[in-house]
Every structure is written in structure tokens, then in C-alpha cells.
Amino acid sequence: MTQTLPADDRPELGLRELKKQMTRTAIADSALRLAVEHGLDNVTIHRIAGLAFVSPRTFSNYFSCKEEAVVAAGTHELVAVVAAVADRPTAEGPWEALRAALSEFTGSRSAEQLHSMVQKLELEQQYPSLRPYESWFWSHLEDELRTVVAERTGSDADTQLYPWLVAASAVAGIRSAIRLWAASGDGAAGLAARVEDALDQLSSGLRAPTP
Template sequence: MATPEKMGLRERKKHLTRETIADAALALSVERGLANVTLDEIANLAFVSARTVSNYFSCKEEAVARAGAHDLLELVDAFTLRPADEPPMDALRQVLIDFAASLSPERLRVERQKLEVEQEYPALHPYQVAQYDELEASLREAIAARTHTNGDTDVYPWIAAAAAVSAISSSIRLWARTESGPEALPELIGAAFDQIAGGLRPPSSAEDGAHASHGPPHRSAAAPA
């Protein structure tokens, strides 16, 4: 998927409309509760018609889940721009940490709001997951190209993409459940990748528990030759 900077005027307008509708859906859901929000109300707040809302989203849940998520697929482009000789998991780690560190306070607030809405309305969860499924599929293709593997049949791109997406999605959800500041999210993502690199060894003592939180020292993860 092209980033906004690479889109033509028509595509940028559609991108902006999609973002505006999604932001309106989330704002109304936070204010009134998702069950009390209608497509007409979303359309009015977004200054579009109800038909336009339906053209972009299948339902209000999908619109809410989309809020703030437009930048996720930019991670794929960032990954492809990493040095060719960098191990794929190291590249993914740095891309995701840089992404988390770049998020604005408003963007981070959106993540907390979506989690709050989802906790009250579990029907939102599948649409939240779908955002990350889309990212995983795109990353899988990029990883396969980078490692000269087959994204349809080889294990490595599937596992690497799934691990990376799990690291960021789990870290965001864990961060959103706490009162931690913005600096905690990149740290959580780094710790998640450290745990992956360390084989996800479970804690067996208080000392190990500390390692489970912060992860073992970072080491490179080799890719297929």
C-alpha cells in the first residue's frame, strides 16, 4: 500500500476521507458508546454522506478500528529501506521501535481510546485484529523478498512476520492498559523482540521475572541463507 506521500491527488483525498470518517466514529464511540452511534451520526461529524461512510467501511466497528491505523502499513516501506545485510528480525525490531518512538501524543491517545471502547464492546475486536492481519500479510511478502524465500510456502516469512506483528500489537495493547508514558512503548517493543530472540524462556524466579519484563540482551536473529 502506498504511503500518503506517494499517492496521487485522488488517492490522497480518499485517504483523508477514510481517516476523517474513522476519527469521527471513534470520537462518537468514546462520547456515547459504540452501541449508541449510527452511521448517519458518523457521516454528519465527518461532513460526508451516510452512503460515503458505507462506501469506505462495512460497519461502524470497522470504522472505529481504522482510527489511527492508517500509518501501520508504512512500516512495510520502512522495513524495505533497511540495509540489505541487516538480519530481518533486527531490521523489524528497529523499524517498530522507531515507529513507536515517532507516535504523537494524539496518536497514542487513540490507541488507549480504542482499547477502552473494545473492552466495553467486544464486537470491535475482530476489526482491530484485521488491521494487524493486513500488516502481517504485507510484511510477509517483504520478508520473503528480502530473504529470497517463498511467502506462500516457506515457514520463515510467515513466522517472522507473525512474530513482529505480535510484538507490536501486544506491546501497544499492554501499554494502552497502563498509565505509562510515551517512552514506555518503544521499550516494550524492544523487550518483546528480546524475548523472541531469547526463545521466550519463561521466568523461574524473581530475577528471571525481571528479565521477562525487559528481555535478555539484544542479539541478532539469523535469517535463512
């Protein structure tokens, strides 16, 4: 069973990895912007690459198609939430650690970032071709979180049910909270409240609401 390294012992991102991350983000953000402005059907890989100041070949090093690039916009921030859970004090349980990491995530969103989240959700509803890539991302996030939960609880991510249940329910809760928030038109406080409510309900056993 693998062990989580203490936060101080984890390697920092090297310059090369940081550049790759920045390039990936630039491509994804450009893809989202063009899809919002012109419609996904009118966006080409060449246009995305041009806006991101990279070559089409560089684009293909990061993404297989424009749909994958659009869905990738903003996802690194949610992946960072999982890393933040892993870095929380070991005395915290998985729900407590997840709550703290998500509170930092929702509290640090700028108005522009929140607007981009809503725009991407609207595109995913409008264009079914985006949905397989969206589903893949959430599945990947669930896998990453399951590994972290297993490490924090001393359980096995492959054979024991607990980390599977926590990761699956947490990701479903986060995803549902974001969708409901986007439909509500609320700002950052609304997103934080939705996510907090989702975690409250899940960690308390998901009791049925009182009529």
C-alpha cells in the first residue's frame, strides 16, 4: 500500500513541468473562449493554437481534439483540490480534509473564473460531443480522490469499499453542487454554500429532507 508523502517532502514542480502546465492551460482557455464566442462547430484546432500562441503540432501534444481542450479549461484547479486534500493534516478525516480544500477552492474563485465555469457548463449542455470528455474528467478526478482517501485512512484503494464510496459520493456531490449553482445565477458565495451543503448532507448520511 502506498503512503502519502508529507507536504514538505513532496517535490516542487520543475520548470519544465510548470511550462507544460501553463501551455496546457493556455490552450484549454483559448479553446473555451473560441467555443463561447463562435460556437464549437466553428472552432478549429488551428484557431485554438493561434490564440494560444502555439503550433497545431503542440496542440496535438496536449489534446486529441478541440472537444477535449474545451472540457479541460479550469479542470486543473479541481485536480489541485485533490492534491490539497492529500496535503491536509493527517489528523483530519477525509470529509474534514475535503471540506477544507474545497472551501479554499470556492473562496479563491475570481468573477472571471466563475463566469468561465458557467460558460463551460452551458457549452456542455449545448454540444453532446463534449460530454464524453466531461465524464472522463470526473471519473479521473474520482480515481485520484479515491487514492488519496485510501492513503489518509490506511485502506486499500483497489480492494476496500470505503475509499470508493467516499470518492464517488464526494465527486457526485461536488458535480451536482456546481451544476445547481450555475443554474441559480448566484455568485461565489452561492457556490461555496452549495458545495458546503453537499458535503454536509453526504457526511451526515444523506438523510431525506424534512417536508
